[in-house]
Amino acid sequence: MSRQNKYSIGxxxxxxxxxxxxxxxxxxxxxxxxxxxxESGHRIYYEKDIFxxxxxxxxxxxxxxxxxxKDLLDEASISADLNKTLALHLEGLEKEKExxxxxxxxxxxxxxxxxxxxxxDSAVLFSLIRNTQVETDQKEWMEEHFLTGVAEELSKKSDxxxxxxxxxxxxLSKDVKQLYGRPVEDMEVQAAVKRYIEASFAFLGxxxxxxxxxxxxxxxxxQELEKMAPxxxxxxxxxxxxxxxxxxxxxxxxxxx
Amino acid sequence: MSRQNKYSIGxxxxxxxxxxxxxxxxxxxxxxxxxxxxESGHRIYYEKDIFxxxxxxxxxxxxxxxxxxKDLLDEASISADLNKTLALHLEGLEKEKExxxxxxxxxxxxxxxxxxxxxxDSAVLFSLIRNTQVETDQKEWMEEHFLTGVAEELSKKSDxxxxxxxxxxxxLSKDVKQLYGRPVEDMEVQAAVKRYIEASFAFLGxxxxxxxxxxxxxxxxxQELEKMAPxxxxxxxxxxxxxxxxxxxxxxxxxxx
DNA sequence: TATAAGACCTCACGTAACTGGAGGTTCAAG
DNA sequence: CTTGAACCTCCAGTTACGTGAGGTCTTATA
Numbered sequence: 419m420s421r422q423n424k425y426s427i428g429x430x431x432x433x434x435x436x437x438x439x440x441x442x443x444x445x446x447x448x449x450x451x452x453x454x455x456x457e458s459g460h461r462i463y464y465e466k467d468i469f470x471x472x473x474x475x476x477x478x479x480x481x482x483x484x485x486x487x488k489d490l491l492d493e494a495s496i497s498a499d500l501n502k503t504l505a506l507h508l509e510g511l512e513k514e515k516e517x518x519x520x521x522x523x524x525x526x527x528x529x530x531x532x533x534x535x536x537x538x539d540s541a542v543l544f545s546l547i548r549n550t551q552v553e554t555d556q557k558e559w560m561e562e563h564f565l566t567g568v569a570e571e572l573s574k575k576s577d578x579x580x581x582x583x584x585x586x587x588x589x590l591s592k593d594v595k596q597l598y599g600r601p602v603e604d605m606e607v608q609a610a611v612k613r614y615i616e617a618s619f620a621f622l623g624x625x626x627x628x629x630x631x632x633x634x635x636x637x638x639x640x641q642e643l644e645k646m647a648p649x650x651x652x653x654x655x656x657x658x659x660x661x662x663x664x665x666x667x668x669x670x671x672x673x674x675x
Numbered sequence: 676m677s678r679q680n681k682y683s684i685g686x687x688x689x690x691x692x693x694x695x696x697x698x699x700x701x702x703x704x705x706x707x708x709x710x711x712x713x714e715s716g717h718r719i720y721y722e723k724d725i726f727x728x729x730x731x732x733x734x735x736x737x738x739x740x741x742x743x744x745k746d747l748l749d750e751a752s753i754s755a756d757l758n759k760t761l762a763l764h765l766e767g768l769e770k771e772k773e774x775x776x777x778x779x780x781x782x783x784x785x786x787x788x789x790x791x792x793x794x795x796d797s798a799v800l801f802s803l804i805r806n807t808q809v810e811t812d813q814k815e816w817m818e819e820h821f822l823t824g825v826a827e828e829l830s831k832k833s834d835x836x837x838x839x840x841x842x843x844x845x846x847l848s849k850d851v852k853q854l855y856g857r858p859v860e861d862m863e864v865q866a867a868v869k870r871y872i873e874a875s876f877a878f879l880g881x882x883x884x885x886x887x888x889x890x891x892x893x894x895x896x897x898q899e900l901e902k903m904a905p906x907x908x909x910x911x912x913x914x915x916x917x918x919x920x921x922x923x924x925x926x927x928x929x930x931x932x
Numbered sequence: 933t934a935t936a937a938g939a940c941c942t943c944a945c946g947t948a949a950c951t952g953g954a955g956g957t958t959c960a961a962g
Numbered sequence: 963c964t965t966g967a968a969c970c971t972c973c974a975g976t977t978a979c980g981t982g983a984g985g986t987c988t989t990a991t992a
Contacts, residue, residue, distance in 0.1 A: 426959095428968060438969090439951060447949095458958055459970055465910065469798070472905050476804040480785075481778055484949070501789050508782050515775045518768050521738055525765050528737075532758050541726070547733040648729050653722065685939060695940090700979060715987055716941055741978070 423465055427452075430463040434471055449474055449488055481507050523577060524550035530581050535588055542591045545650035546584055571626055579621060586617035591650055598655055602662040611659075611666045680722055684709075687720040691728055706731055706745055738764050773811075780834060781807035787838050792845055799848045802907035803841055820890060828883060836878060843874035848907055855912050859919040868916075868923045 430452075431438045444450040445461065450470050453462040470491075477487045490500075524547050531538050531546070553573075560569040593610035600607050619627060649656050687709075688695045701707040702718065707727050710719040727748075734744045747757075781804050788795050788803070810830075817826040850867035857864055876884060906913050 443950060468905070472805055473801050476801045476808065479778060479804060479808045480782055501786060504782050504786050508779060511775050511779050515772060518772045518775070521736060522765060522768050525737055525761050529758060529761050544730050544733045547736060548729055551733065551736045648725070696980060
């Protein structure tokens, strides 16, 4: 009953589901070195090798590199400082997961946009993706600038809210492409600016916007921000838009007083 | 105002946060090929290159390979079949995410065990990790064998419940190591078996266990299952344990009737 | 204007965890 | 004895760069 089963590499591969080539590789690395028929050089695997392979595969699953695995296998007692290593690993996985979730969110936003709008200007698309991408950086930046509240609020926004804002941005970009060149006082231009600003207010809430507007920034910092969140517009368009928005702000100011 | 800013590769790298080597690489791949000073060979980047780089970085963020990105950049209209590609990518990311979550769950279970038990036999540890790892396979297998209900139930179990089951398994393995060799009718042996079986019942629920027991399997299928879920015991121990459990079942049967 | 520092150039190897192929040997069956 | 499958070793390629060698260009200062 306790006869030791022998396996050729092919059989072993089938039994364990690990490819022959990978077994060769593990042999080469010294992770799993089976007995060898001295004459033929053919590898001979036993039951115990199944255990070893399971260890390797398990550790790999936990996210260890083969290099680390080799160290771990060599160690007599595995549970020695395993706990620390595992905690560390868990952190790494957490980050990876967050990254993936961000990517997924970005993709969903893009897909949503494509679905609702059909064709979308690629500059807008990419500025949007980039925005999602640097969300973490932005959050950090805001926290550095004592805008912790803003950062918190923003990360609480649902995907739905973001969808809405995305669509607003698309609308704005269409408006800009169409209206660029007209005087900033033009009624249609002002109407477009109004739509955009109101949507932004709706998204952020008035307080947040004002807080942002009140934050003083140095030139270098503005550059920093730009690096993080590229505008979908050309420099000229952006400047024209800025003027239009300033004009809008002035008008609003006057009405208020 | 519309003077075209020029950047050396170093400046460009600082402005965009992309390393010089990476810029070289993108140039080599044809992803972003800036102008060159013919005499010196030094690269000259302009504002427009910032846009291009943003595109590349964005697509990379979405998970595309540089190769794919090149294709996408070459295409005139990006939104052509982007939607399909994105959907596909989303699926891939979903799978990656699930994998990571599985790994995290496995790590947590192991950490929990180490914390509560101190030292744990590595065979048990690995059989447990392996179990988590092949959870998906097991689920598929069960569904193939018309045990959809069981599969569903199992994946609904909380981490807490799994922790408890883990501890039971550890207990059993300790018992087996200690009691192996004694006759299966031995009182302590039977007590250990009882503890284990009752804990399993508590975890799975009686119906599920019976359903599983009633499922007829062929030899090949049993092998399949073994491949998925390795026992932490040696073959001899496992056989001894099986006999002990059979004996337990007989006794239980007799009491019932 | 000479020189030195620093920025830039190309070339080429190293990484992780394999996969794939070439070219040759061994095994098992007929 | 042959034939085909299974096995062997060695080498190359994959991704997205990092790193370093060895040489050229630019720019600031003496």
